Amino acid sequence: AQSVAQPEDQVNVAEGNPLTVKCTYSVSGNPYLFWYVQYPNRGLQFLLKYITGDNLVKGSYGFEAEFNKSQTSFHLKKPSALVSDSALYFCAVRVNNRKLIWGLGTSLAVNP
Amino acid sequence: DADVTQTPRNRITKTGKRIMLECSQTKGHDRMYWYRQDPGLGLRLIYYSFDVKDINKGEISDGYSVSRQAQAKFSLSLESAIPNQTALYFCATSGPSSTDTQYFGPGTRLTVL
Numbered sequence: 001a002q003s004v005a006q007p008e009d010q011v012n013v014a015e016g017n018p019l020t021v022k023c024t025y026s027v028s029g030n031p032y033l034f035w036y037v038q039y040p041n042r043g044l045q046f047l048l049k050y051i052t053g054d055n056l057v058k059g060s061y062g063f064e065a066e067f068n069k070s071q072t073s074f075h076l077k078k079p080s081a082l083v084s085d086s087a088l089y090f091c092a093v094r095v096n097n098r099k100l101i102w103g104l105g106t107s108l109a110v111n112p
Numbered sequence: 113d114a115d116v117t118q119t120p121r122n123r124i125t126k127t128g129k130r131i132m133l134e135c136s137q138t139k140g141h142d143r144m145y146w147y148r149q150d151p152g153l154g155l156r157l158i159y160y161s162f163d164v165k166d167i168n169k170g171e172i173s174d175g176y177s178v179s180r181q182a183q184a185k186f187s188l189s190l191e192s193a194i195p196n197q198t199a200l201y202f203c204a205t206s207g208p209s210s211t212d213t214q215y216f217g218p219g220t221r222l223t224v225l
Contacts, residue, residue: 032211043116043202043216044155051211090155097210099170104154 002027004093006103013081014111021076021106023091031093033074034100035065038088047089050074061085081110115139116217118203124223131190133220135203143206144186145214146170146178148199155202161186162208193224 004025013019025031035047048059050067058064065076076089091103116137125131135144146158147170157170159178167178175197179187190197203217 034213036216043218044204046213046215049211049213094210099157099160100214102155104152 002093002095002101004091004101004103006089006091006106008106009104010107010109012109012111015083016080019078019081019085019108019110021089021091021108023074023076023103025072025074025091025093025101027093027095027101029095031095033065033067034092034094035059035063035074035076036090036092037061038090038105040087044090047076081108083110083112086110114218116203116205116215118201118217118220120220121218122221124225125193126225127192127194129193129224131193131222133188133190133201133203133222135186135188135217137184137186137203137205137215137217139205139215140183141205141207141215142183143208143212144180145204145206146176146186146188147202147204148172148197149202149219150199158188158201190222190224193222195224198222198224 033050036044038044048057050057055067063078088105090105092100094100119134142163145160147155156172161167161180164180177189201220204214206212206214
């Protein structure tokens with residue numbers, strides 16, 4: 001079965017420190033990978049996606065993600081976290097124009 | 113103006129009532145989706161529509177129905193609401209390609225008493 005895993009329910013990081021939110025996937029075929037963010041009481045907002053090409057993808061708000069095919073991972077990163085980055089982050093994957101498969105989300109808390 | 117709008121934003125209703133949640137989009141997308149979000153369960157797909165004449169069940173369609181009135185409008189109905197349908201409901205739209213991003217509405221918080 002095709003799946004996406006976000007192994008950490010919650011990540012805590014101090015403001016100014018680098019942050020990583022992990023995502024691994026299990027699919028057959030070439031994956032298209034997405035990251036979304038959900039701020040409190042808001043809908044999901046698109047951050048970035050990997051389609052093809054350079055494994056390092058840059059997105060909104062200073063976020064980036066690295067596609068690693070051998071490790072089937074697509075971890076979200078930011079060099080210096082802000083308190084305003086505190087939110088719920090979702091990883092998703094699509095293969096062959098089928099539906100998006102969603103991870104369960106990781107709650108990021110950035111402490112001042 | 114927001115590209116994807118949902119009405120109402122909040123609704124409290126009683127068990128057994130019929131409820132309709134509405135979604136409109138101005139992105140010109142053919143594909144539209146309804147999800148529900150529950151704490152710890154992530155997003156689960158209820159129904160999706162690839163065009164006005166194409167409607168498909170998602171993972172958790174039982175107890176729900178949909179209507180695609182036009183390219184821009186996709187409504188979700190709960191025929192007889194029950195408490196375990198209390199959740200946050202999101203509408204989303206996308207273009208036709210596998211690489212296209214889904215764009216979400218602001219959500220409807222539904223409480224069934």
